[in-house]
Amino acid sequence: MAGLTAFNYLPGNTFLHVLDVRVKLAALVMLSLTCIRADLTESLMMTLCLLFLFRAIHLSFRSISRELRYFIVLLLIVFLARAFFTPGRPLIGIWSLTMTHQGVSDGILIAWRLFLIIMLSLLFVSSTRPSDIKVAVERLLAIFPFISRKKVAVKVAVMMSLILRFIPEIVNQAKETLDAQKARGIENRKNPVYRLIKFAVPLIRRTFENADRLALAMEARCYSENRTDPELVSTQKDLLVFAGVTCFCLIIIIA
Amino acid sequence: MMADTNQLRMMIYASLLAALTAVGAYIAIPIGPVPIVLQNFFILLTGLLLGSRWGLAAVAVYLLAGACGLPVFAGGSGGIVRFAGPTGGYLLGYLPAVCVVGLIAEKGRNRMVFDIIAMICGSAIIYACGVPWLKMILSLSWGKAFVVGMVPFLIGDALKIAAAVPIAKVLRPIVKKI
Numbered sequence: 001m002a003g004l005t006a007f008n009y010l011p012g013n014t015f016l017h018v019l020d021v022r023v024k025l026a027a028l029v030m031l032s033l034t035c036i037r038a039d040l041t042e043s044l045m046m047t048l049c050l051l052f053l054f055r056a057i058h059l060s061f062r063s064i065s066r067e068l069r070y071f072i073v074l075l076l077i078v079f080l081a082r083a084f085f086t087p088g089r090p091l092i093g094i095w096s097l098t099m100t101h102q103g104v105s106d107g108i109l110i111a112w113r114l115f116l117i118i119m120l121s122l123l124f125v126s127s128t129r130p131s132d133i134k135v136a137v138e139r140l141l142a143i144f145p146f147i148s149r150k151k152v153a154v155k156v157a158v159m160m161s162l163i164l165r166f167i168p169e170i171v172n173q174a175k176e177t178l179d180a181q182k183a184r185g186i187e188n189r190k191n192p193v194y195r196l197i198k199f200a201v202p203l204i205r206r207t208f209e210n211a212d213r214l215a216l217a218m219e220a221r222c223y224s225e226n227r228t229d230p231e232l233v234s235t236q237k238d239l240l241v242f243a244g245v246t247c248f249c250l251i252i253i254i255a
Numbered sequence: 256m257m258a259d260t261n262q263l264r265m266m267i268y269a270s271l272l273a274a275l276t277a278v279g280a281y282i283a284i285p286i287g288p289v290p291i292v293l294q295n296f297f298i299l300l301t302g303l304l305l306g307s308r309w310g311l312a313a314v315a316v317y318l319l320a321g322a323c324g325l326p327v328f329a330g331g332s333g334g335i336v337r338f339a340g341p342t343g344g345y346l347l348g349y350l351p352a353v354c355v356v357g358l359i360a361e362k363g364r365n366r367m368v369f370d371i372i373a374m375i376c377g378s379a380i381i382y383a384c385g386v387p388w389l390k391m392i393l394s395l396s397w398g399k400a401f402v403v404g405m406v407p408f409l410i411g412d413a414l415k416i417a418a419a420v421p422i423a424k425v426l427r428p429i430v431k432k433i
């Protein structure tokens with residue numbers, strides 16, 4: 001997957017890989033929501049748990065930090081915005097701006113929470129097969145009474161897996177188009193509208209042609225919306241994990 | 256049978272545009288001092304090409320995929336928290352925006368003036384949702400929120416709208432050929 005290697009499925013057979021996808025997806029959503037309310041000690045606790053889990057699925061810290069470097073810049077911006085724009089006791093003054101005590105502690109907490117949530121989704125994506133994600137989304141959507149499983153949930157799940165399939169293809173196509181333009185000396189053209197058009201039209205036209213081919217291939221293979229999905233089994237262990245995560249979230253939210 | 260084929264095609268196109276939006280969050284075209292990020296460009300284009308109904312479906316699935324933790328938002332990140340983060344308002348604003356763009360473009364029968372009006376309305380809706388959210392989350396003043404969250408992007412938006420009109424004109428026959 002060109003340029004987006006961290007967020008990929010990492011084959012394996014660890015505790016997280018065998019866990020029922022539905023449990024994982026539900027836990028991801030619950031924990032993400034809980035993170036927003038966690039204070040400093042609770043965030044620290046979660047970070048330690050996450051570090052342990054990362055070791056468990058053999059994800060190297062080097063690849064994570066390389067893939068997330070842009071995100072870290074974003075976190076830094078969030079932190080600085082908080083640190084400078086929160087009123088309170090002044091800490092350091094730079095030009096006309098002052099960093100406040102309250103701002104710094106606030107900023108650290110918020111940046112930390114965002115970081116935790118990214119780590120959670122990274123764990124989920126790297127320990128779950130894309131086809132399993134599709135089935136889990138379908139099942140969880142079907143829980144809601146106003147979403148019929150046949151009509152909506154299946155479509156949404158299929159579209160989601162199609163998105164994941166299209167992304168690497170588009171990235172490669174975009175790279176190819178940019179290179180082709182460079183080879184033809186696009187840099188000499190200063191008009192940005194011209195460049196955007198000359199970039200987007202071939203890119204989108206080609207990806208649409210590929211999509212047409214995909215539609216034909218799906219029809220030729222008798223695609224239908226009621227196909228047999230892989231069986232999902234949850235054992236006692238899955239229930240245990242689910243109960244544990246739920247308790248943890250409730251404790252943090254109430255406390 | 257024909258209806259089925261049409262449905263499948265539109266579904267694939269909607270996923271494709273959602274995927275393009277996701278990629279648009281990664282690739283930036285180096286033009287001038289501020290690189291243009293193509294995410295909202297593809298949102299507008301989705302409305303123009305697919306119309307309000309399928310456009311809404313495409314954006315909804317895109318946001319849902321992000322909420323489930325798939326890496327489709329800017330900076331290679333996903334997760335439900337992005338909606339609670341500082342840029343969450345823009346993301347939620349995509350939904351009404353694509354709907355309105357689709358509606359106006361359909362009513363205007365794909366005439367150029369209507370396309371432009373549609374996209375200007377769409378961009379305005381995105382900012383109308385995004386800026387107050389940014390102000391609330393980062394506790395900025397109104398003036399600062401506009402300076403940080405809207406003014407630097409206006410020129411880029413004008414360029415994107417100018418580019419989207421001819422692009423939509425070229426691509427519509429491909430989508431509508433069924």
